[in-house]
Amino acid sequence: MDKKQVQETYRETTLEEEQEYFEEVENELQCDLQTTQESIDYRNQAIKAQKKYMRDSHGDMDDEEFLQNMNNVNNDTFFIEHAAKQVDVLAHQIESPYFGKIAFEYQEDGQVLPVYIGTNGYWSMDEQDQKVYDWRAPIASMYYDYEKGEASYQAPDKEYFGKIVEKKQFDISNGRLHNAVDTDEKINDMILLDALGKNSGTKMKSVVATIQKEQNALIRNKTAYNLIVDGRAGSGKTVVAMHRLAWLLFNNRKTMLADNVMILSPNGIFGDYIAGVLPEVGEDNVPEKEFDSLMEEILFVDCDYETKLEQADRITTHPDMESPEMKNIAWKSSIAFYQAFNKYLEEYTANIKFKDFHFEKTEFTKDQIEKMFYNRFARYPVYERFEKIAYFIADRVEDEQDQAFTDEKHQKMENQITKEMIYQYAERNLIELYQDFLNSQAEQHPGIEQYRNEYGKVCYEDILAVFYLQIYFYGCKSYDNIKHLVIDEMQDYNIFQYAVLDRIFKCKKTILGDSLQVLYYNPEETVLDVLQTVFVPHGGTGGCQIKTLDTAYRSTCEITEFCNGILEADRASDEAEAHPLNRHGMEPVTEQAESIEDAAGFIAEKLDYGELDDFDNVAILCDDEERAFAMYKELEEYEQVTYLTNQSTVYNGGVVVLPKFLAKGMEFDAVFVINEQDVMENRISRHAFYISCTRALHQLYVINVTNQT
Numbered sequence: 001m002d003k004k005q006v007q008e009t010y011r012e013t014t015l016e017e018e019q020e021y022f023e024e025v026e027n028e029l030q031c032d033l034q035t036t037q038e039s040i041d042y043r044n045q046a047i048k049a050q051k052k053y054m055r056d057s058h059g060d061m062d063d064e065e066f067l068q069n070m071n072n073v074n075n076d077t078f079f080i081e082h083a084a085k086q087v088d089v090l091a092h093q094i095e096s097p098y099f100g101k102i103a104f105e106y107q108e109d110g111q112v113l114p115v116y117i118g119t120n121g122y123w124s125m126d127e128q129d130q131k132v133y134d135w136r137a138p139i140a141s142m143y144y145d146y147e148k149g150e151a152s153y154q155a156p157d158k159e160y161f162g163k164i165v166e167k168k169q170f171d172i173s174n175g176r177l178h179n180a181v182d183t184d185e186k187i188n189d190m191i192l193l194d195a196l197g198k199n200s201g202t203k204m205k206s207v208v209a210t211i212q213k214e215q216n217a218l219i220r221n222k223t224a225y226n227l228i229v230d231g232r233a234g235s236g237k238t239v240v241a242m243h244r245l246a247w248l249l250f251n252n253r254k255t256m257l258a259d260n261v262m263i264l265s266p267n268g269i270f271g272d273y274i275a276g277v278l279p280e281v282g283e284d285n286v287p288e289k290e291f292d293s294l295m296e297e298i299l300f301v302d303c304d305y306e307t308k309l310e311q312a313d314r315i316t317t318h319p320d321m322e323s324p325e326m327k328n329i330a331w332k333s334s335i336a337f338y339q340a341f342n343k344y345l346e347e348y349t350a351n352i353k354f355k356d357f358h359f360e361k362t363e364f365t366k367d368q369i370e371k372m373f374y375n376r377f378a379r380y381p382v383y384e385r386f387e388k389i390a391y392f393i394a395d396r397v398e399d400e401q402d403q404a405f406t407d408e409k410h411q412k413m414e415n416q417i418t419k420e421m422i423y424q425y426a427e428r429n430l431i432e433l434y435q436d437f438l439n440s441q442a443e444q445h446p447g448i449e450q451y452r453n454e455y456g457k458v459c460y461e462d463i464l465a466v467f468y469l470q471i472y473f474y475g476c477k478s479y480d481n482i483k484h485l486v487i488d489e490m491q492d493y494n495i496f497q498y499a500v501l502d503r504i505f506k507c508k509k510t511i512l513g514d515s516l517q518v519l520y521y522n523p524e525e526t527v528l529d530v531l532q533t534v535f536v537p538h539g540g541t542g543g544c545q546i547k548t549l550d551t552a553y554r555s556t557c558e559i560t561e562f563c564n565g566i567l568e569a570d571r572a573s574d575e576a577e578a579h580p581l582n583r584h585g586m587e588p589v590t591e592q593a594e595s596i597e598d599a600a601g602f603i604a605e606k607l608d609y610g611e612l613d614d615f616d617n618v619a620i621l622c623d624d625e626e627r628a629f630a631m632y633k634e635l636e637e638y639e640q641v642t643y644l645t646n647q648s649t650v651y652n653g654g655v656v657v658l659p660k661f662l663a664k665g666m667e668f669d670a671v672f673v674i675n676e677q678d679v680m681e682n683r684i685s686r687h688a689f690y691i692s693c694t695r696a697l698h699q700l701y702v703i704n705v706t707n708q709t
């Protein structure tokens with residue numbers, strides 16, 4: 001650790017001194033940018049020359065020389081790709097190299113280290129000095145965690161203690177230092193409020209300069225295997241998720257690349273919405289997937305099944321919790337049902353009837369197979385155990401035939417043996433097996449045996465259980481390269497989905513959501529109960545740490561309080577409501593409209609009078625796709641109005657009409673919520689209403705259509 005400045009008594013820097021330091025850093029960055037750019041140009045010339053040489057002397061070249069030349073071209077190309085990224089980072093740094101500073105006085109020797117903190121770090125080759133620290137560096141954590149006074153940070157070697165003797169925030173943009181202010185809590189609040197008062201933009205941005213202490217603790221959490229964040233609407237869960245990924249990638253450079261992490265997202269638009277955050281902090285984007293496409297990719301059971309959206313439609317058409325549909329969904333997503341199914345599968349597995357097994361002239365006794373199946377390989381999925389046993393049988397065949405098989409022949413034989421064993425002992429149609437289980441439960445739960453919807457498709461809640469069954473038996477290795485999984489909107493997954501995800505992604509996870517933003521609600525148990533059932537500690541791994549976030553950063557105080565009111569009756573006594581920040585705006589407006597045309601007229605008037613012109617993003621949220629389309633038709637003459645569906649993957653701002661369920665996780669400067677039903681009537685519609693209203697940053701309009709359909 002370099003301590004650059006040793007001072008008897010520390011004196012805070014003046015603006016002139018900061019200006020000097022700033023210019024010094026800017027000059028170095030400019031030089032670095034120029035050198036990097038020149039080396040790119042040089043390598044580009046080299047590639048051109050190399051290619052020309054290869055073309056001209058193609059006939060005279062032997063293979064070795066040709067390969068050597070190709071290698072040179074590839075190396076240069078690789079260099080250019082890397083340098084181009086560096087150019088992007090440097091260009092960004094020249095605009096704004098850092099946003100904050102602390103000076104830390106070490107307890108052990110009294111030396112003071114000034115630490116400038118930026119979106120990316122900067123190491124000066126000339127001075128061999130860390131001019132700017134990346135916000136993810138261990139020492140930078142103190143900037144978010146402490147005011148002036150005693151502080152400490154955990155470096156890889158040990159924890160360092162001391163005190164912060166200076167803390168500054170810089171106003172830097174377009175390569176100019178406009179101001180430097182000494183910060184305390186009050187100033188921090190002003191800077192945060194200023195950031196939140198701006199328009200939302202169509203893509204999520206990084207907020208490295210204003211990360212809050214409680215968010216920082218989650219972003220840098222090292223102790224949880226599965227970190228669960230239950231945070232109120234707008235409390236920064238997605239912010240935490242994206243910055244945590246950036247932190248993980250930065251601090252595990254050697255073992256974790258962008259391809260080794262994955263985000264499970266609620267829909268395609270959400271993926272587009274978050275796509276800018278990682279590149280902004282100099283990281284590559286990470287793969288992102290929706291649960292249903294993961295299931296489509298892995299599930300091999302041959303049947304027609306309902307999608308999540310079709311299930312959502314069924315839920316909204318039967319919102320009565322006592323209807324047979326809802327009762328079935330509730331029961332089949334419950335912890336008790338999951339446990340009963342597991343018990344059934346354990347019994348099924350325990351009762352497999354083994355016999356002596358013959359392959360060619362080699363024999364394995366029933367006892368030998370049973371021992372391997374129930375003891376040695378008991379921790380593997382059922383059919384994977386057969387694969388493991390097959391390996392030993394193939395070895396025995398090899399020995400007895402006194403031949404050395406090639407790897408390929410060995411593998412072929414293992415596959416054949418596995419197939420044979422499954423056929424002899426355990427071959428079952430998974431749907432039939434599931435049906436058997438349902439029938440076994442039918443006496444206690446009449447109607448449970450019904451697993452197809454009115455169109456003959458396997459219901460969504462049932463296909464999730466069947467998917468689990470497949471993974472239980474066959475396992476899945478497709479995602480063994482993933483080292484961290486982020487699951488956003490955790491309240492939207494049921495117990496089978498979590499059990500499947502736990503078996504497919506055998507890695508650490510960050511799981512974030514809001515138990516109040518649940519659409520379909522089982523009053524008996526919460527998503528937190530579900531997570532604690534699935535993610536139990538085993539063999540030193542697993543288990544979960546549950547954390548909460550209660551401050552609502554997105555919306556004005558007025559909107560947050562309006563939203564809290566919607567769920568007042570539903571909130572359990574131990575569930576905290578969202579705490580608004582001290583950011584004020586217009587009171588939410590509630591209007592009555594006679595018809596959808598009337599509601600559209602209200603919005604059109606605002607468009608005509610330019611009342612929404614100050615906003616980049618405005619959303620009109622309708623009950624479902626059909627109603628959203630009808631509203632869009634009313635407003636389509638306005639060229640800034642567009643329509644978003646479940647198939648949309650890009651959102652470019654403007655005024656957008658979309659169904660309420662698609663707005664999950666997103667935010668807009670102003671929101672119009674169109675209610676064509678009595679939204680306060682039942683729990684599901686109240687929650688859908690709550691989710692819609694919590695999307696608004698600055699203005700909220702609720703339009704209740706009276707001639708309800």
Ligand SMILES: Nc1ncnc2c1ncn2[C@@H]1O[C@H](COP(=O)(O)OP(=O)(O)OP(=O)(O)O)[C@@H](O)[C@H]1O
Pocket residue numbers: 192195196200205207210211212215231232233234235236237238239240513514517553554664665666667694
């Ligand atoms: N520390 C912060 N500094 C600046 N802005 C922040 C901060 N934390 C959150 N925000 C802003 O608050 C808004 C809400 O954040 P985010 O979308 O992460 O919340 P969320 O908890 O995922 O919300 P929801 O569950 O309602 O979708 C975003 O505009 C985000 O940029």
